[in-house]
Amino acid sequence: MAGHQCYHCKQWVDEGEAHDCWTTTESALTRDLSDDLQEAWERLRDTAAAFGEQRIYASHKSIMFSRKSCYFFVRPKRAFLEVCVFLGHGLKSPLVRRVDRASKSKVANIIHLRHRDEVEPPITEWLQAAYALQDVVSAKPTALRPASNARPRAVKKKAKSAAKTKKKR
DSSP states (O other): OOEEEOTTTOOEEETTOOOOTTOOOHHHHHTTSOHHHHHHHHHHHHHHHTTSSOEEEEETTEEEEESSSEEEEEEEOSSOEEEEEEESSOOOSTTEEEEEEOSSSOEEEEEEEOSGGGSSTTHHHHHHHHHHHHHHHHHSOOOOOOOSSOSOHHHHHHHHHHHHHHHHO
C-alpha cells in the first residue's frame, strides 16, 4: 500500500489519507501526566482562568494563555510542567529556572512545577502581573522612531564636505 511516514510525528500515513499531527487539544497534552502533575495543571488552569477574559488553547506541545497576545504558556513534560511567563523584566527567584529576552518589551521567565501546592504566591502573582502587563503595553503611545542619526540629509552633506575641505588644508 502506498503512503509515507510523517517526518514530524513518524506516523505512517496512507496515500490520500488526511493527516494533521499539529492539531492537538489540552486533554491530549495532559492525559499522560502523573496524578500530581494533573492536579497542578488543573489548579494552574483554574487560577489563570479566574483572571478574566482570555483565550486558552493548545498549540503543538504547549497550552497557551492569551489576551491580545500570549502572556504565559505551559509545556507539559513527563516529570514537571514547564511554565513560561512573559513579563516586562526578568525574575530573580530560586523558582525561576531560566530567563530569556523574548522581545523588546517582554522577558520569558521559565518555571518548573511538580506539585499542586506550588501553584501559589509568588507564582500566581507573576501570572496575574503577566495578565495585567498587556494593559500597560497596549496603553503606551506609539511614537515614530527617530532615524539612527537624526540630522537631516542636507546637514549631513554639508558636514561631510566641510570635513573633506578641512582635511585638504
